[in-house]
Amino acid sequence: MFITPGMALASTSSSSAAEVTAAVNKYANGLAANYTTHGSQPANSLEQELVEQTTGEISTAKQHGLNVTHATVTPQVVAVAKNTTGYSVTADLTTSLNMTAKSGTTITLLGRKTDHLDSSATDRHDLQLTRETGANNYSVTADSIQQEQNSDADQTKQLSAGANSAPSALSDRSKWDSSATQSTFGTNSVGVNYITEMKYADTWTDNAHQNKMNPDFPDDDDNCTNFVSQSLYAAGLKTTYGNSFQTKDTSVWTWNLAGIAGQTWTWDNANYNYTYMKDHSKTFTHGNNPDIAWEGSLLYGDWGRDGKYNHAMVVVGDVITKNSTTPVIDQKSPNRHDYLFSDSKANAVKEYKKVSWGVLQYKYN
Numbered sequence: 001m002f003i004t005p006g007m008a009l010a011s012t013s014s015s016s017a018a019e020v021t022a023a024v025n026k027y028a029n030g031l032a033a034n035y036t037t038h039g040s041q042p043a044n045s046l047e048q049e050l051v052e053q054t055t056g057e058i059s060t061a062k063q064h065g066l067n068v069t070h071a072t073v074t075p076q077v078v079a080v081a082k083n084t085t086g087y088s089v090t091a092d093l094t095t096s097l098n099m100t101a102k103s104g105t106t107i108t109l110l111g112r113k114t115d116h117l118d119s120s121a122t123d124r125h126d127l128q129l130t131r132e133t134g135a136n137n138y139s140v141t142a143d144s145i146q147q148e149q150n151s152d153a154d155q156t157k158q159l160s161a162g163a164n165s166a167p168s169a170l171s172d173r174s175k176w177d178s179s180a181t182q183s184t185f186g187t188n189s190v191g192v193n194y195i196t197e198m199k200y201a202d203t204w205t206d207n208a209h210q211n212k213m214n215p216d217f218p219d220d221d222d223n224c225t226n227f228v229s230q231s232l233y234a235a236g237l238k239t240t241y242g243n244s245f246q247t248k249d250t251s252v253w254t255w256n257l258a259g260i261a262g263q264t265w266t267w268d269n270a271n272y273n274y275t276y277m278k279d280h281s282k283t284f285t286h287g288n289n290p291d292i293a294w295e296g297s298l299l300y301g302d303w304g305r306d307g308k309y310n311h312a313m314v315v316v317g318d319v320i321t322k323n324s325t326t327p328v329i330d331q332k333s334p335n336r337h338d339y340l341f342s343d344s345k346a347n348a349v350k351e352y353k354k355v356s357w358g359v360l361q362y363k364y365n
Contacts, residue, residue: 016082016087017080019129019137019138020077020080020087020089020129020138021077022137022138023087023129023137023138023139023140024075024077024089024091024127024129024140025075026047026139026140027047027051027075027127027139027140027143028073028074028075028093029073030047030048030051031051031054031055031071031073031093031095032071032072032073032095033071034051034052034055035055035059035068035071035095035097036068036069036070036071045132045139046132046139046141047132047139047140047141050140050141050142050143054143059097059340059343060326060340060342060343060346061097061099061340063324063342064105064319064321064324064326064340064342065101065102065104065105065319065321065324066099066100066101066102066105066107066117066319067099067100067101067102068097068098068099069098069099069100070097070098071095071096071097071098072095072096073093073094073095073096074093074094074096075091075092075093075094076091076092076093076094077089077090077091078090078091078092078124085128085130086128086129086130086131086138086141087128087129087138088126088127088128088129089126089127089128089129090124090125090126090127091124091125091127092122092123092124092125093122093123093124093125094120094121094122094210095120095121095122095123096118096119096120096207097117097118097119097120098116098118099116099117099118099119100115100116100117101115101116101117101319102321104321104322105319105320105321106319106320106321107317107318107319107328108295108317108318108319108320109316109317109328109338110195110198110199110202110295110316110317111186111194111195111198111295117317117319117328117338118338119328119336119337119338119339119340120205120206120207120210120335120336120337120338120339121334121335121336121337121339121343122210122211122334122335123145123146123334124145124146124334125143125144125145125146126142126143126144126145126146127140127142127143128140128141128142128143129141145347145351147351147352186296186364187236188283188362188363188364188365189282189363189365190236190237190281190282190283191236191237191238192232192235192236192237192281192283193235193236194235194295194296194362194364196234196235196236197231197232197234197235197296197314198231198295198296198314198315198316198317198330200230200231200234200235201227201231201314201316201330202316202330202337202338204227204230204231204330204332205330205331205332205335205336205337205338206337207337210335210337211335213226213227213332214230217230217255218255218262218263218268220268221333222333223332223333224270224311224312224313224331224332224333225267225268225269225270225273225311225312226255226263226267226268226332227312227314227331227332227333228273228298228312228313228314229253229255229266229267229268229273231314231330232277232281232283233255237281237283239253239254239255239256240252240253240254241254241258242254242257242258242264243257243258243259243261244257244258244259244260244261245259246264247261247264247265248264248265248272249264249266250266250272250275250276250279250280251276251279251280252264252266252276253266253267253273253276253280253281254267255267255268270300270301270309270310270311270312271300271308271309271310273300273309273312274298274300274309274312274358274360277298277360278360282363283362283363284297284298284360284361284362284363285360285361285363286359286360286361287359287360287361288359289359290327290341290345290357290359291325291326291327291341291342292325292327293315293327293341293359293361294315294318294327294361294362295315295316295317295318295362296314296315296362296364297315297327297359297360297361297362298312298313298314298315298359298360298362299312299313299315299327299329299341299357299358299359299360300312300313300357300358300359300360301313301344301348301355301356301357301358302355302356302357302358303348303351303352303355304352304353304354304355305354305355305356309358311331312331313329313330313331313336313341313344314329314330314331315327315328315329315341315362316328316329316330316338317338319340326340326341326342327341328340328341329341329344345357
């Protein structure tokens with residue numbers, strides 16, 4: 001649930017709320033500025049040191065032949081608590097980066113070559129606000145990014161049931177559906193169109209949809225695998241029939257089982273989804289290297305390397321240089337739009353230490 005800044009600050013005095021808002025906005029503006037000037041200015045405060053550290057950890061753009069030409073960081077305060085040294089603040093920060101290709105770098109997105117990449121990512125940050133020595137205003141002196149939500153490898157509940165029949169008019173269809181223009185390019189032998197898959201994922205992660213899910217399907221706080229399934233259904237992958245006794249049947253894939261169970265685990269659970277897509281979809285082959293996953297493919301993260309996948313994402317492009325390759329991905333929970341997979345890898349290792357990846361390469365024929 002997203003809480004508006006007004007709700008989050010309602011319990012604080014107007015002067016305190018103004019101080020918190022000003023401090024968070026200043027920090028967000030510092031992060032944005034540092035994406036384009038990283039390391040060029042000396043860090044003359046604890047907050048500036050934190051800005052340098054945070055932007056350096058989040059973005060791997062330069063390592064993959066990209067110049068960040070413009071950046072914005074938009075904060076949304078979720079919760080505020082007074083403590084002995086200042087304030088503890090929880091805030092969602094949405095980082096939008098405009099990147100261009102350096103000489104020798106090739107960007108492919110949604111089946112087309114392009115010279116730029118405009119990405120966005122929303123992360124929940126736990127911030128500590130204190131007054132630095134000699135300062136009148138609050139500064140951010142600690143920043144911890146909350147871990148990405150798991151897709152419940154041992155999930156104990158099902159999402160609420162979706163519609164009783166196939167969606168009649170999947171929202172914003174004209175933006176992503178290849179059939180709307182009678183295009184068959186990208187359709188494989190089982191009727192799945194990877195261009196449509198990618199365009200669906202791109203539409204539902206863009207700025208207009210970053211906090212939204214398609215209302216034609218079930219919704220929950222953790223939607224990463226639910227979103228992958230939606231993208232494939234939109235692309236033409238057919239659901240299978242099932243009933244309430246088949247929630248964990250890895251050969252059944254649907255958001256709408258007959259009875260009261262809602263969707264199958266293969267629809268909403270990363271580990272079960274991987275098994276269904278690998279063994280039953282006839283749309284993917286097993287891959288070994290996530291860094292060379294091509295368009296339309298799926299990537300699964302195993303947080304902690306316990307043999308169960310916890311997270312899933314859709315590959316919508318890639319960035320290639322002479323010395324490196326990284327996919328471009330879309331995902332939900334948290335929202336990522338045209339995001340470098342190399343950044344996802346770096347974040348996962350920082351959060352979980354031991355990480356492995358599952359790769360399902362899209363079959364073009």
